[in-house]
Amino acid sequence: xxxxxxxxxxxxxxxxxxxxxxxxxxxxxxxxxxxxxxxxxxxxxxxxxxxxxxxxxxxxxxxxxxxxxxxxxxxxxxxxxxxxxxxxxxxxxxxxxxxxxxxxxxxxxxxxxxxxxxxxxxxxxxxxxxxxxxxxxxxxxxxxxxxxxxxxxxxxxxxxxxxxxxxxx
Numbered sequence: 001x002x003x004x005x006x007x008x009x010x011x012x013x014x015x016x017x018x019x020x021x022x023x024x025x026x027x028x029x030x031x032x033x034x035x036x037x038x039x040x041x042x043x044x045x046x047x048x049x050x051x052x053x054x055x056x057x058x059x060x061x062x063x064x065x066x067x068x069x070x071x072x073x074x075x076x077x078x079x080x081x082x083x084x085x086x087x088x089x090x091x092x093x094x095x096x097x098x099x100x101x102x103x104x105x106x107x108x109x110x111x112x113x114x115x116x117x118x119x120x121x122x123x124x125x126x127x128x129x130x131x132x133x134x135x136x137x138x139x140x141x142x143x144x145x146x147x148x149x150x151x152x153x154x155x156x157x158x159x160x161x162x163x164x165x166x167x168x169x
Contacts, residue, residue, distance in 0.1 A: 015047040015048070015050075015051055016051060017048075017051035017052060017143065018031075018048070018051070019143070021048065021051070021052060022051075022052065022143040022144050022145070023143065023144075024144070025103065025105075025110055025112070025137065025144060027144075028052055028137065028144040028145075028146065029098065029101070029112065029114065029135070030098075031048065031052055032049075032052055032135075032146065032149070033096050033097060033098055033116075035048045035049040035052070036049065036085070036094065036096055037094060037095040037096055037097075037122075038089065038093070038094065038095070039093045039121070040089070040090070040091055040092050040093045040120075041089075041090055041091075042089070042093075044082075044086075044089060046082050049078065049082070050078050050079070050082075052145070052146050053078045053145065053146045054138060054145040054146065054147050056147070057077070057078055057145070057146055057147055057148065058075045058076065058077065058147075058148050058149075059075070059076050059077075059078065059080075059081045059148075059149045060073050060074065060075045060076070060148065060149070060150040060151070061073065061074060061151055061152075061153075062150065062151065062152045063152060063153060063155075064155070064157075073150070092120060093119075093120040093121050094118065094119075094120065095118065095119045095120070095121065095122045095124075096116050096117070096118045096119075097116065097117055097119075098114050098115065098116055099115045099116065099117050099130070099165065100114075100115040100164060100165050100166050100167045100168075101113070101114050101115070101167045101168075102164065102167070102168050108138060108139045108140065108141070109136070109137065109138060109139075110135075110136070110137040110138075110139070110144075111134070111135070111136055111137075112133075112134070112135040112137065113132055113133075113134055113164060114132065114133040114134075114135060115130070115131075115132050115133075115160060115164045115165060116130065116131055116132070116133055116151075117129070117130050118130070129153055129154070130153070130154045130160060131151055131152055131153035131154050131160070132151060132152060132154075132160065132164060133149050133150075133151040134148075134149070134150040134151065135148070135149055136148040136150075
């Protein structure tokens with residue numbers, strides 16, 4: 001989908017991106033978090049979600065397997081992520097918000113370390129999870145594309161360092 005605003009593709013991208021979602025680094029970051037957040041059973045706007053991602057994009061959680069103790073990662077396409085997330089979102093409210101951001105930009109690429117907090121309801125005072133999303137983004141001269149989101153949740157063994165709890169650009 002490197003050709004701009006293409007129609008539906010074999011990658012599941014069924015709609016064009018809203019220009020206000022992809023016109024700036026800040027707007028695409030907010031759109032990613034907004035598109036996955038909602039109450040239990042609330043349908044997410046998966047077309048919006050897909051429109052934010054490059055055709056070759058990957059979402060990659062990492063962490064320690066509690067059964068084996070081995071740390072690993074699993075790469076998914078946006079459609080595979082949707083398939084994995086939908087059953088959880090049907091049962092649980094999930095609101096992910098950005099707490100802090102660190103940005104590095106060179107030419108047409110950006111790397112964003114985005115510290116997140118996850119809540120079951122938008123008004124929950126305390127998050128049930130926190131971690132860092134590492135975004136790699138591309139600006140093709142017309143819009144921003146998510147290339148990769150690679151993340152790790154905070155654990156007692158890997159607390160979030162204080163420097164990632166405050167934004168710095």
